[in-house]
Amino acid sequence: MIDFVFLIISVLTILSSIMVVQSKKLVHSAVYLAGSLIGTAGLFILLEAEFIAWVQVLVYVGAVVTLILFTIMLTRKGEEENAQ
Amino acid sequence: MMIANAYELIVYILTTIGVYEPINNIFMSFGLDDILKIIIMLVEIAILFAFVLVTIMFLTWMERKVVAMVQSRYGPMVTGPRGLLQPVMDGVKLIGKEDIIPEKADRWIFTLAPFIVFVPALLVFIPLPFGESLIISDLRVGLLYIIAISAISPVAILLAGWASNNKYSLLGAMRAVAQDISYTIPLALAAIAVVLFTSSLSTVDIVNAQAGTWFGIIPKWFIFIQPLGFILFLIASIAEMGRIPFDFQESEQELVAGFFTEYSGMKFAMFFLAEYAHLFAVSGIIVTLFLGGWNGPVIPFIPVQITSLVYFLIKTYAVIFFAMWLRDTVPRVRIDQLLNLGWKIMIPLALLNLLITGFVVTAGVIQ
Numbered sequence: 447m448i449d450f451v452f453l454i455i456s457v458l459t460i461l462s463s464i465m466v467v468q469s470k471k472l473v474h475s476a477v478y479l480a481g482s483l484i485g486t487a488g489l490f491i492l493l494e495a496e497f498i499a500w501v502q503v504l505v506y507v508g509a510v511v512t513l514i515l516f517t518i519m520l521t522r523k524g525e526e527e528n529a530q
Numbered sequence: 531m532m533i534a535n536a537y538e539l540i541v542y543i544l545t546t547i548g549v550y551e552p553i554n555n556i557f558m559s560f561g562l563d564d565i566l567k568i569i570i571m572l573v574e575i576a577i578l579f580a581f582v583l584v585t586i587m588f589l590t591w592m593e594r595k596v597v598a599m600v601q602s603r604y605g606p607m608v609t610g611p612r613g614l615l616q617p618v619m620d621g622v623k624l625i626g627k628e629d630i631i632p633e634k635a636d637r638w639i640f641t642l643a644p645f646i647v648f649v650p651a652l653l654v655f656i657p658l659p660f661g662e663s664l665i666i667s668d669l670r671v672g673l674l675y676i677i678a679i680s681a682i683s684p685v686a687i688l689l690a691g692w693a694s695n696n697k698y699s700l701l702g703a704m705r706a707v708a709q710d711i712s713y714t715i716p717l718a719l720a721a722i723a724v725v726l727f728t729s730s731l732s733t734v735d736i737v738n739a740q741a742g743t744w745f746g747i748i749p750k751w752f753i754f755i756q757p758l759g760f761i762l763f764l765i766a767s768i769a770e771m772g773r774i775p776f777d778f779q780e781s782e783q784e785l786v787a788g789f790f791t792e793y794s795g796m797k798f799a800m801f802f803l804a805e806y807a808h809l810f811a812v813s814g815i816i817v818t819l820f821l822g823g824w825n826g827p828v829i830p831f832i833p834v835q836i837t838s839l840v841y842f843l844i845k846t847y848a849v850i851f852f853a854m855w856l857r858d859t860v861p862r863v864r865i866d867q868l869l870n871l872g873w874k875i876m877i878p879l880a881l882l883n884l885l886i887t888g889f890v891v892t893a894g895v896i897q
Contacts, residue, residue, distance in 0.1 A: 447564070471636070473639060473692060474638070474639070477642070477689065496670060497670075497674065500671055500674045500675050501678070503678040504674070504677060504678035504681050507681065507685065508678065508684070508685075509681070511685050512707060512711065515685065515689070515692070519692055519700065519704070
């Protein structure tokens with residue numbers, strides 16, 4: 447049962463990590479990054495490290511991803527499209 | 531016999547009426563006893579979500595009624611007794627609306643954002659004790675879980691504002707997130723001061739630490755030990771919810787409707803429902819931390835689960851009523867006043883509160 451859950455969470459984490467570098471739009475990358483970090487928190491819960499898991503969600507998803515999104519939004523949209 | 535959570539309560543009730551054993555034997559004979567556990571858990575989560583959704587619908591009605599009362603109007607009166615079925619009609623109307631996605635919007639993120647707002651708003655209820663043993667899961671880090679899950683919603687608000695491709699949405703989202711992250715700090719610091727007293731992050735331990743009375747009259751609620759902490763937590767949570775006087779994310783005169791300007795139909799309804807779920811959750815957390823949770827006088831012959839649920843709901847609705855009352859009484863502050871209040875007054879006061887609490891706990895004055 448635990449192995450099965452581990453497999454699902456790991457596959458989701460790895461897939462979203464790949465999508466972080468694969469997706470064309472920066473904001474999509476940030477969303478996938480949040481997904482990958484939540485997956486890591488899920489792995490911590492499987493290891494019965496609840497405290498680290500929720501600190502992971504609080505610090506990385508709550509603070510770091512918000513910061514990244516803020517930074518992306520302060521850049522202009524045209525530049526991003528010209529770069530492609 | 532101690533019943534720790536809702537799962538054990540359901541098993542206890544089923545055992546008492548003599549149904550649990552035969553059902554369990556049927557599942558055991560197929561070797562599927564895990565399946566029975568999962569079914570019971572799904573049932574309790576379904577009960578919780580149904581309860582929360584009905585409460586949200588009731589709160590939308592209550593908000594209108596309170597506003598109407600303050601402004602000497604009747605409010606909704608046509609559908610059902612005293613307009614009680616108004617939320618149902620609103621829901622039917624919103625389901626019937628066309629789901630519009632702006633042409634230049636980022637379709638994928640535009641659709642995803644309401645869900646990322648709505649799911650954490652419901653997840654917060656998992657470690658919230660509604661009454662003695664009426665809790666889905668008594669996590670060891672319950673309070674940290676609540677703070678961490680609430681930290682996800684700013685991400686979704688930013689995404690919603692950005693994906694709409696509308697300047698009002700983006701401005702509203704920026705404001706909402708700036709406000710959210712500056713008020714999370716005093717909120718967490720005020721909560722930590724309570725944790726210093728209980729030396730546990732579990733919500734059940736926090737409620738149990740508030741049982742009993744001083745001199746037989748004053749209940750041992752943390753509001754009497756932590757008056758400053760309570761005021762800071764209340765102000766910070768009203769700011770986090772984005773209600774008047776701190777509703778910059780959707781200040782109608784300037785920003786149309788803030789980050790959900792472009793949303794319509796069911797997606798708009800999800801933002802709306804998440805807002806009221808947040809109101810209910812935050813009021814429940816205030817009650818748990820400072821107002822003694824489900825503690826109250828014991829009434830003989832009635833199961834403690836029922837009386838504690840009633841006490842919890844009375845206290846929660848008192849806090850909700852206060853928030854609605856505040857909305858009708860005070861005007862909106864300016865954005866610079868809001869950020870000054872957050873960074874220059876609330877955070878230093880929260881740190882001071884934490885320092886004093888540390889001294890009191892170390893000296894062992896209050897046990």
